[in-house]
Amino acid sequence: MSVTFSANKISRRIFRAPELSPAATSPLTIDPAEQAANGADIEAIWASAGAFHSSGMHPMVSMCLRHKGKTVLHRSIGQARGVNGAEAVGAQLDTPVCLFSASKVVSAVLIHKLAEDGLLDLLNPVSYYIPAFAQNGKAGISIYQLLAHRAGVPGVPPGTSPSVLFDHQESLRLICEQPPLDIDGRILAYHAITGGIIATELVRVCTGLSMNEYLDQVIRKPMGFKSFTFGMPKSSRGTEAHNYSSGLANISLVGKHLEKILGADVDTVVALSNTDDFLGAIIPSGNLYANADEACQFFQMLLQQGQWQGKQILSPLSVYRLTAEASRPQHDRSLIIPMRYSAGAMLGGRVMGLYGRNTPYAFGHLGFSNILCWADPQRDISVAVLNNGKPVIGSHIFSLLGLMENIRKNFPQKDDMSAWSGNFGQHEH
Template sequence: MSAAPVDGSCDPRFGPLREAFAENFSARGEPGAAIALMIEGRVVCDLWGGHRDAARKTPWASDTLVNFFSVGKAFTALVALRLAERGLLDLDAPAHRLWPEFAVNGKETVALRHMLSHQAGLPAIREELPDGAMLDWERMTSALAAQTPWWTPGVAHGYHVNTFGYLIGELVRRASGRTLGEILRSEIAGPLGADVHIGLPQTEHGRCAEFLWPALLPEKPEGPPDDTTLMKWNTYWNPPGISGAGWVNTAEWRSAEIPSTNGHGTARGIARVYSALAAGGMIDNIEILSRPMLAAAVEEQSFGPDRILERTSRFALGFQLPQDGRPLGPNPQAFGHFGAGGSLGFCDPVAGVAFGYVTNDMGPRWQNPRNKALLAAIYESLAA
């Protein structure tokens, strides 16, 4: 496999990171990607390479945007946490105080904390929805409001792959009168100058990379499924395009707000947000979260068997925490969020690290050799 050109800048100290990024193209099948590393608020590596289209004719550029999937869950959480520290949201109040329609079918005790930590019991919608319904906010939130939890809220956790953003976003909307994407833009991304978006303005669509979605999709189980099988299937495929299949490269998808799933941005933008978090919630006199709220946000909330992923997972309030088999470097204080395909945003406050990685390929989701190589190279460089 021939190497793709890599552009950008990298401090010589982080040569191993540049090499690992280049090897992602030459040895690990990367089609197009970008990385950005900040140390103590200073950009030390800002690289991009490969191509932004399936035909591999258009090079990735410094400002290329791409769908980073669940990396956006952390930004979704940041918006909710900002409202919580202002008293507009309460982590532990029943959600139905703001969302009266939600108080049915065993959800009367569900709180924002349950939603942020994947304990709400609502990873999937049972009602069969037509393709494209994920673009209709009212349709999705109404279905979730009517839903009976798949398990008793608070007694277990399971990754709310695609419903996470609708649940939290509806509380944000009712508490503030604004959408989650609007608040992200005006209160976090805008002030920081971070190129990250939930609900991408039409004017920015021309910068988007084509996401190379797999041609083959899983087949729906034959016959009447048991409840657990139905829950897992519906998590990813009800409505059929909720994970992005068939939609991810369309204008409708890019413009919509699907906060769990359709965030767009650059690696540099992701790293910029995490640079503030690595510094305790403030950088360059711009505070995106108070230090006490950030400390609460990264406390473990759920850890153990995940009812959706069928493996161990570990969550704080909207952030993924390190665990055996999926560390974020050597320091347990690190936190962040992975996205489908291997995209990643995280910070390590101990090492002063803030990092973003974006790709336009659906690589391995759990053990991704590309982001593992990048993580190893960051700490190899720091140790040199």
């Protein structure tokens, strides 16, 4: 099925839709490994993805969906690089895309792996491993609270230059010196960047390795991934998708609030994400690069309770700890909406959630701004929707909601979830 880009002049003027090269004509690439999906209307799902792309907010969309472990949809459309008159580069199935905040689940898995191997305890204070973190009342904040966005240090001090992201020691110092929102970790406030900086230091203290070295050891090499690194190696730069500002100019209250969360205005963050400094940095909360198939495989591995092609990447009990609800849905002081978290993931909702209606078992993460990666054990699916436009408010919203609804309704939920919720391995006495 072919889908073409259709953003008009009004869309480009009001919603800042990037202008694609006529020569590229939004090429569609389909993985020949796609299989039948047991009655699911894959073309209807892809038509929704095509409408999402055609909204004009995302020069490229790459999507992979697995059902019962089989790839049933893996397609890419549009331009990975070169819009607004620049030389066009079409999106490919293996084009690496920055996952932004969806990177957090990957870094969380690494912390859970440290716990699984007995190198740390999730209930221990962060300061047990990083003594400087105890400053200004944070001595009792646990690693678990950090993973669940309750560490009380959701951002760096106002006025801090975004370039501090590229200096791990300075970032760590700023976080350690801050007083927490609450010394007992009772306040929920999304940690956009800070959690990953602490995670990096925990990995270093416990293993002596960098995050990419530990990622290679635990996930990337065992799962056979080509990309899947924090930042992009110099030898691979130029293959990744560029990020582009789109949507209404972020000068509203929404834009100002995002500036508070991100540490800079949205357009500055987007421009920064295309620089060599960003590509060369290790930012575990925000710059893992992966293609859609790799992101989908990662969540499929978690859906299979840590198993991948005969290898146990993470134990079933660690998957349980990663995906179990940390608390009931609660108002998030950073995002200003009710959120439901586990110790490392954003969870779905019984009525409505990030992954559509009636998705209480779903777990995954949103990435700036419309990247979505998740698994839903109740429907036996793993999904990655990657893109390179960065709208906040734009012409894409209804098509994105339509895509999520089409996925949800095409894979009916199971009523009996005992095989998922009660099968995390048994302790041998």
